[in-house]
Amino acid sequence: MADDEQDPSDFEEMLRRMMSGGGIDPEALRDALSGASGMPVDPAQMSGFMAQLQGMFNADPWQSARQQALHIANRDGLGIAGGARSSLVDAFGLANLWLGEATTISELASSPQAMTRGEWVEKTLPVWQEIADPVATSIADALTGALETQVPPEMQQMVQGAGQLMRGLGSSLFAAQFGQVLGRLSLEVVSGGDVGIPVLSAGTAALIPQNIADFGEGLEVPEDQITLYLAVRELAYARLYRHAKWLHLHVLSQITEYARGVTVDFAALEDLASRLDPSDPAELRAAIEGGALLPTQTESQRESLVRLENLIATIDGWVDVVTEQATARLPDGERLAEAARRRRAVGGPAEDALGALVGLKLRPRRLREASAMWRAVTDAVGVAARDALWDYPDIMPLASDIDDPSALIARLEAVQRGEQPATDELDEALARLLDGEEFGDEDSGGEESGGEESGDERPEGDRPV
Structure with missing residues (x-):
């Protein structure tokens, strides 16, 4: 040699x-x-x-992500001016009074908060980590697979023991990008409920004073009106999640169900690796942050995403209607409401980056239809009956109710008149099961078991499920 x-x-x-x-x-x-x-x-x-x-x-990859996010979030200062904090206290106090006239859902047990951008990062990171972990794992597994396919055969046995190391490397790469995106998002959000999912603990209401001025940019609306409007909206979110204790878990479980189906496009990863310049990692960072390594959604993911979008639209629609009623006396309330709807429909640059990073863009595309449903319900049966739909998960409106709320309204009106709601085949079958009857009891034995009128003659698809 x-x-x-x-x-x-x-x-x-x-x-x-x-x-x-x-x-x-x-x-x-x-x-x-x-x-x-x-x-x-x-x-x-x-x-x-x-x-x-x-x-x-x-290093702990998520600790690194936290540091990256805080570095960006705190670059313009760590504190909140005393005047801004005092203004928020006053705004939340008036917002509580106005909400008392617009909803029967009770006040919060804890006082609303004024949060810095850095505090928002600290408080919300556990939820973001739960959402992003499946994607980080997928990237780490893909790196391990790429290593196993690239090394010579004589080194395969050794590489089999490198899984933990490569997973750590993949998690670190992903967490570094995630921390930067989360830090940039902290410069945009104005409240705990601003991104449409419960990133704060149930019953917590918070505004980020540093970002309120940016929300009103170009609206020519006094900042005290903007603060009051946002305070009403945030309290409505927080009250709902505190009242419907099951809702927080319900939303996050829908998100994690979607995220678990995210896999890395192995062909895209190999293509990137073949032309990657190790001295310039910008292309790799751009690929991770831009979602280039995530494949097209599967049919199962698309179905999960539709369910999630309907759920978020249902929540946001209720908040829209309650906020609209509570701020009816606010001079520029309608303009602020429209600005909030556009913000939720379009999102900001950091929200776009976050969606690309985890393969999930949380946009309530049916927000206007959901808001119209809640207005129709309120007009028909009143505030108390409307808000009672959040008492249990099995009575909340469905996607079909957003399409056409007439059946939901008819049921609620019947209940108000003291009538029993009409039952369908599924209700009747469930009632028989709970009474200890067998589904086929009415068709077994005797003369009813043999003629053309027998229930067994129905096509398979027409039988109760």
Whole structure:
């Protein structure tokens, strides 16, 4: 073997030490990579690469994401001016009084908060982590798979023990991008309910004073009106989630059901790796943040997304109607309501980036239809009967009610008149089951079991499920 050729065992030994958790000599790694590629490797560049690599392996990826997000969130200061805090206290106090006239759902047990951007990051990170973890895992698994397909056959046994290390690397890459996106999102959100999902604990209401001015940009509405409107809207969200204790888990379970189906496009990952310049990771960062590694949605994911969009639209529609009623005396209430609807429908740049990163864009595309449904229900049966639909998960409006609320309204009006709602075949079958009867009792034995009128003659698809 010529002197300038690299012994393959040197490279293999370096990888073995890395996979087993041992230290790596940067000079040995440089020589190994140089020999494997046939190109010289800059020592300074290698030292920087090694520092980053060791940091990825040793650090908690989500702690790193938190630090990245806080660095961006706190860049314009850590505190809230005393005047802004005082104004929020006054706004929340008046908002509570107005909401008392618009909904029967009771006040919060804890006082609303004025949050800094950094506090919003700290408080909401556990929920974002729950949403993003399945995607991070998918990327980490894809990196492990890519490693197994790229190494020579004689190194396959060694690579099989590298799963934990590669998963750590994939999680670190993803978390670093996620932290930056979350930090940028903290510069846009104005409240706990601004992104449409419960990122704060149930019953917590909060506004971010640093971002309120940006919400009203171009509206030419006094800031005290903007603050009051946002306070009413945020309290409506928080009251709803505190009242319907099941709703928080219901929304998050729908999101995680969708996220668990997210997988990385392995072909896209291999294509990216084939042209990636290690000295310039910008393309890799852009691919992760832009969602280029996430494949087209599956049919199951599309169905999950439709259910989630309907649920979020139902929640946002109720909040819209309650806020509209509560702020009826606010001079610019209608303009602010329209601005809030546009904001939820379009979103901001950071929300777009977050959606691409986890493959999920939380836009209530049926918000106007859902709001119209809640207005119709309110006009027909009043505030108390409307709000009672949030008492239990099995009586809340369905997607079909958003399409046409007439059946829902007819049922609620019948209940108000003291009438029993009409039962369907499923209700009757369930009642018989609860009474201890067998589904086929009415058709078994005697003369009824044999004629053309027998229930068994119905097509399979017409039988109760």
